[in-house]
Each structure stands twice: as C-alpha cells, then as structure tokens.
Amino acid sequence: MPFKTFDELREACHALSDGDEGSASAVAARQDTLTKPQGSLGRLETLVGWLARWQRRPMPKLDKVKVIVFAGSHGVTAQGVSAFPAEVTAQMVANFAGGGAAINQLARQAGAELLVVPLEIDRPTGDFTQTVAMDDADFLAAVSTGYDSVSADLDLLCLGEMGIGNTTTAAALATALFGGGALKWVGRGTGVDDAGLYRKTTAIEKAIALHGDVLSDPLRIAAALGGRELAAMLGAALAARKLGVPLMLDGFVTTAAVAPLAKLHLAGLAHALSGHVSAEAGHRALLEALGLEPLLNLGMRLGEGSAGCLAINILRGALACHTGMASFAEAGVSDG
Numbered sequence: 001m002p003f004k005t006f007d008e009l010r011e012a013c014h015a016l017s018d019g020d021e022g023s024a025s026a027v028a029a030r031q032d033t034l035t036k037p038q039g040s041l042g043r044l045e046t047l048v049g050w051l052a053r054w055q056r057r058p059m060p061k062l063d064k065v066k067v068i069v070f071a072g073s074h075g076v077t078a079q080g081v082s083a084f085p086a087e088v089t090a091q092m093v094a095n096f097a098g099g100g101a102a103i104n105q106l107a108r109q110a111g112a113e114l115l116v117v118p119l120e121i122d123r124p125t126g127d128f129t130q131t132v133a134m135d136d137a138d139f140l141a142a143v144s145t146g147y148d149s150v151s152a153d154l155d156l157l158c159l160g161e162m163g164i165g166n167t168t169t170a171a172a173l174a175t176a177l178f179g180g181g182a183l184k185w186v187g188r189g190t191g192v193d194d195a196g197l198y199r200k201t202t203a204i205e206k207a208i209a210l211h212g213d214v215l216s217d218p219l220r221i222a223a224a225l226g227g228r229e230l231a232a233m234l235g236a237a238l239a240a241r242k243l244g245v246p247l248m249l250d251g252f253v254t255t256a257a258v259a260p261l262a263k264l265h266l267a268g269l270a271h272a273l274s275g276h277v278s279a280e281a282g283h284r285a286l287l288e289a290l291g292l293e294p295l296l297n298l299g300m301r302l303g304e305g306s307a308g309c310l311a312i313n314i315l316r317g318a319l320a321c322h323t324g325m326a327s328f329a330e331a332g333v334s335d336g
Contacts, residue, residue, distance in 0.1 A: 001140070001141065001144040002143075002144045002147045002148065002235075003140050003143055003144050003147070003235075004140065005136075005140070006136065006140070006219055006220075009140065009143060009219060010219060010264070012238060012242070013219075013238060013260075013261060013264040013265060013268065014264060014265060016241050016242075016265050016267065016268060017241070017242070018267075018270075019053035019054045019056065019270065019271065020052070020053055020054075020056040020057075021053065022058070023052040023053055023055070023056055023057055023058045023060075024049040024050070024052050024053040026052065026058035026059075027045075027048050027049040027051075027052045027058065027060070027322065028045075028049055030322065030327075031045045031048070031049075031322065033327040033328060033329070034321075034322075034325045034326070034327055034328075035325055035326055035327065035328055035331050035333050036325070041318070041321060043295075044314075044317065044318035044321060045318070045322075047273075047314070047315055047318040048060060048318050048319055048321075048322040050246065050273065051155075051156075051246055051315065051319065054244060054245070054246040054247075054270075054271045055155060055244060055245075055246060056244045059323070060155070060319060060322075061155050061319070062111075062155050062156055062312075062315060062316055062319055063155055064113075064153055064154050064155045064156075065110070065111060065112040065113070065154070065155060065156045065157075065158070065312060066112060066113045066114075066115060066154050066156070066157055066158070067103065067107045067110075067112045067113070067114045067115070067157075067158040067159075067160060067305045067308070067309060068115045068116075068117060068146075068149055068150075068157065068158075068159060068160070068236060068305075069096065069103060069114070069115070069116045069117070069159075069160040069161060069162060069304055069305055070117050070118075070119060070146065070159075070160075070161050070162075070228075070229035070230075070232040070233055070236075071089055071092070071093050071116065071117065071118045071119060071121055071161070071162040071163055071229055072089070072118075072119045072120070072121060072125070072142075072161075072162075072163045072166070072227045072228035072229035072230070072232075073086060073089050073090075073120070073121045073122070073123065073124040073125065073163060073164070073165075073227075073228075074086070074124055074125055074133075074163055074164065074165035074166060074168070074169055074227050075124040075125045075126045075127035075128070075133065076125075076127050076128055076129065076133075076165050076168055076169065076203055076207075077124070077164055077165040078127050079127065079129060079168075079199055079200075079202075079203045080196065080199045081165055081168040081189075081192070081196065081199055081200045081203055082164050082165050082168070082189060082190050082192065082196075083189070083190040083191045083192045083193075083196060084164050084190050085164070086124065086164050086165065088164050089121050089162060089163055089164045090118075090121050090122070092162050093116060093118050093121060093162065096114075096116045096162070096304075097116065101304060102302055102304060102306050103160060103304040103305050103306055103309065106305075106306055106309035106310060107305075107309050109309070109313075110309045110310070110312040110313055110316075111312075111316070112156075112158065112309060112312060115149065116162075117145065117146075117149060117232065119142055119145060119228035119229055119232055120228060125138075125226075125227050125228060128169075128172065128203075128207045128210075128211070128224060128225050129203050129206040129207050129210065130210070132211070132223060132224045133169070133223065133224060133225055133226055133227060134223045134224075134226065134227075134228065134231065135223075136223065138223075138228070139222065139223035139226070139231050142228040142229075142231035142232045142235070143231045143232065143234055143235035143238075144235060145232050145235065146231065146232030146233055146234065146235030146236035146237075146239070147235035147236065147238060147239040148235075148239075149232070149235075149236055149239075150236050150239035150240055150243060150245060151243070152243040152244070152245070154240075154243075154245045155245070155246075156245065156246050156247075156248060156312065156315065157236065157240050157245050157246070157247050157248065158247075158248040158249075158250070158275070158305050158308040158309060158312060159233050159236060159237070159247070159248070159249060159250060159254050159257075159258075159305060159308065160250050160254065160303060160304045160305020160306070160308060160309075161229045161230070161233060161250070161253050161254055161257070161303055161304070161305070162229070162303065162304060163227055163229050163253075164190070165227075166227055166229065166230065166253050166303075167187060167189035167190070167200075167252060167253060167280060168186070168189065168200045168203060168204065169225065169226055169227045169230060169253070169256075170185075170230070170252050170253040170255075170256035170257070170282075171185040171186045171187065171200065171204055171252075171256075171282055172185075172203075172204045172207050172208070172225040173221060173222065173225050173226055173230070173256045173257070173259065173260075174256050174259070174282055174285075174286050174289075175204055175208055176208060176211070176215050176221045176225055177218060177221060177256075177259055177260065177263055178259075178286070178289050180285075182200075182201045182204035182205050182208070183201060184282065184285060185204075185281070185282035185285070185286070186200050186201050186204060186281065186282065187252070187280040187281030187282055187283075188280075188281070189280065189301075207224075207225055211224045211225060218259075218260035218263040218264055219260060219264070221260065222234060222257075222260050226257070229257075230253065230256065230257035231257070233254055233257035233258055234257055234258055234260060234261065237257075237258040237261055237269075237272065238261065240271060241261075241268075241271050245271075246271055246272075246273070247269075247271050247272040247273070248272075248273050248275050248308045248311060248312060248315075249272050249273065249274050249275055249292070249308060250275055250276070250303065250304070250305045250306065250307055250308035251275075251276065251278040251280060251283060251300070251301065251302075251303055251307060251308075252278050252280040252282060252283035252286065252301075253303055254303075254305075254308070255274065255283065255286050255287065255290070255292070256286060258272065259286065259289075259290060262290050269290060269292065272292070273292070273295065273311070274287055274292040274293065274294040274295065275294065275295055275296060275307045275308035275309075275310065275311035275312075276294050276295060276296035276297060276298060276300060276307035276308070276310070276311060277294040277296075277297050278300055278301045278307065279299045279300065279301040280301050295311045295314055296310060296311055296314075298310075
C-alpha cells in the first residue's frame with residue numbers, strides 16, 4: 001500500500017514536480033509555423049501545449065487513454081439525500097460490466113480503455129452526520145487503491161465515479177474546503193425534490209458542525225466527509241501527477257474529490273483539465289475556486305466520467321491539427 005499513514009500521504013501531496021516547460025515551448029514554436037494565423041485555433045493550441053508540458057515530451061500523443069470509474073457506497077443515504085435507493089450503486093456497476101451505461105459508449109467512441117473499480121460497495125461509509133465517513137485505515141486504503149490504478153504508460157487519464165449519495169458528499173467537501181455554507185454548494189443530484197434538497201442541506205450542516213475539529217486539514221476533511229470512490233480519485237490524481245500523466249476531470253463529484261490537492265499545494269491541479277461544467281449547482285463555483293476553465297457546457301450531470309470522455313475528443317482534434325498540419329514552408333504558402 002503506497003500510503004500507510006496520513007503523514008506519508010501529506011508529504012506526497014506537498015512534493016509535486018513541475019511539468020516540462022521546454023516541451024510546452026516547443027509546441028508553441030511549432031504552432032507559429034503552421035498554415036494559419038497565429039493563435040487562430042484558440043484554446044486548441046494551448047491544449048496541445050498543456051499535453052506536452054505534463055507528458056514531458058515536445059510532441060505529445062494520445063495513443064493510450066484510460067477512463068477509470070470508481071464506485072463507492074455512502075452511509076449518508078440514510079438521511080434521504082438521493083432520489084434513488086442505495087442499491088442502485090451495485091446495479092450500475094453491473095451495468096458498466098455489461099456495457100450498457102453511457103460511459104461504455106462514450107469511452108469506446110473516444111478511443112479510451114474503460115476500467116471500473118468498485119470499492120467495497122457492499123459496505124457503505126459511515127453516515128457523516130453521526131461519525132466519520134472513513135477511519136484512517138479505510139481512507140488510506142481507498143487512496144492507495146486509486147494511486148495504484150494509474151500506470152506510467154498512459155498518455156491521458158480521465159476520472160469518473162458512481163455512488164448514490166455522492167453529490168451530497170461532494171457538496172460537504174466543497175463546504176468544508178472553501179466555506180460559504182452548504183446552500184452555496186448543494187444541488188439536486190439525481191433529481192431530488194425540494195424536501196430532498198432540504199435534507200441534503202441539513203445533512204451537510206450537521207456534518208460541518210460535527211467535524212469542526214478537522215476543517216483546517218484537507219486530508220482529514222476528505223476522510224471525515226468523503227467516500228471511498230472520492231478518496232480513490234484523489235489517489236489517482238496524485239499518481240497521475242507523479243507519473244507525468246495529464247488528467248481529465250469530469251463533473252462536480254470528481255472535482256470535489258481532487259480539490260484537496262489544490263488546498264495542499266498551490267499548483268496541485270496544474271496537470272488537470274476540467275472536461276465540462278455540469279448542471280449540478282455547485283460545480284461552476286467549485287471550478288472558479290480552483291481556477292479551472294471547463295471545456296464543455298452541455299447541461300450534463302450524469303457523472304461516470306461521461307463529459308470527460310466527450311472532452312477527450314477535443315484533445316484529439318487539437319492534437320490532430322498540431323501533428324498533421326503543414327507548415328508555411330512545407331505547403332509553399334506565404335506567411336506574410
């Protein structure tokens with residue numbers, strides 16, 4: 001297990017390497033020679049530079065792309081915070097295995113390998129309105145599972161999740177990490193009515209009051225208020241940074257899961273892109289708090305890594321232009 005103590009994990013979160021600026025500069029220099037007005041492809045140009053910086057190679061590639069969907073069960077569902085029963089988590093994991101979910105179709109279309117990792121879905125986390133969601137051993141085991149799921153040969157990693165109740169968990173994390181009160185972050189998730197929204201808000205407020213002694217520590221917040229799938233995504237994001245793998249984030253839950261990295265290190269999420277801004281109420285505010293600019297805004301709120309998969313296609317288009325376009329000299333076109 002990579003992390004046996006909180007101190008080991010904390011040290012790893014602080015000791016983050018930078019990307020390769022030389023590789024990013026090489027991309028920018030090539031962009032200026034291609035048959036187009038400089039900067040005319042807008043963000044497509046800077047996306048290729050981002051890939052190069054974090055892959056640490058002057059000519060990036062997207063040959064090996066992987067989507068990892070982590071699944072976990074949440075004790076807070078006992079508070080009536082979801083429109084779906086808790087058993088749907090296991091049922092959806094089976095649906096993933098059978099190829100019947102949206103993420104199966106979108107990963108295939110994006111040319112990405114899909115891995116689904118259930119994390120003790122038959123054993124919910126503690127109800128964080130009454131106790132910690134995970135004790136030290138439980139949290140560190142989930143983080144380590146996520147960390148070990150990432151390999152150095154990947155060109156891009158996209159994170160996704162499944163867990164009934166986890167938008168409540170994500171909103172609780174955002175409240176604890178960034179303040180502003182539960183109402184700023186809570187949303188309708190799977191489609192709860194007004195009464196359900198009130199139950200979600202109340203649950204988060206109870207949790208913040210109960211766990212006030214850990215609110216200055218991002219990792220303790222993640223253990224007390226999080227979930228196993230969120231802890232695993234945190235571990236995977238950390239591994240991606242250590243191994244030189246650019247990271248594509250999906251929606252609100254995924255973003256909340258990795259937010260502790262940004263609280264522990266000023267550039268903790270510099271290797272990450274936001275695939276989209278979701279329809280979940282707190283996601284836009286969370287992206288703004290983290291300084292992340294989403295690639296898509298399609299009103300999606302499914303999770304599973306679905307919008308992150310769609311955004312992979314934008315990266316593929318950006319890279320295709322960078323690698324395939326002719327220079328002015330090669331095309332015999334006057335560059336003015």
